[in-house]
Amino acid sequence: MLLVAKVLLGVLAGVMVMLWFRWTFKMKDQAAEHGIEAVNATGANFIRGDIGGLLLALAILIVLFLLQGGVWAMPIVIIAATVILGRVYSLVADGFSKPGLQAIIAEVISIALVLYINSAN
Numbered sequence: 001m002l003l004v005a006k007v008l009l010g011v012l013a014g015v016m017v018m019l020w021f022r023w024t025f026k027m028k029d030q031a032a033e034h035g036i037e038a039v040n041a042t043g044a045n046f047i048r049g050d051i052g053g054l055l056l057a058l059a060i061l062i063v064l065f066l067l068q069g070g071v072w073a074m075p076i077v078i079i080a081a082t083v084i085l086g087r088v089y090s091l092v093a094d095g096f097s098k099p100g101l102q103a104i105i106a107e108v109i110s111i112a113l114v115l116y117i118n119s120a121n
Helices: 002-025 027-033 041-068 070-094 098-120
Strands: none
Touching (some): 041 070
């Protein structure tokens, strides 16, 4: 079971790298798909930096966790939990979003995987 959890977390890191690539190099397509519009260079900078940067940082942290273990667990959990907090607030303040709920589920699963792997090592 531990190996399966590690593989799933590794796949998740790979998906995050793919998403980083899309948000960084195909930002207009990705933004349109999610109903986001960058009306100027500052908006594009924030989308690429904040969304893309967060995805790449989490992917790197996951790889470090899988390679080096426990010391990298809590940064992943904290970042994912704060993203969940923002998403939950958005669901309350802005209304229901199926992709938003799906993202919350994926983030909860990633936290569970990290905590499981960390406790098993």
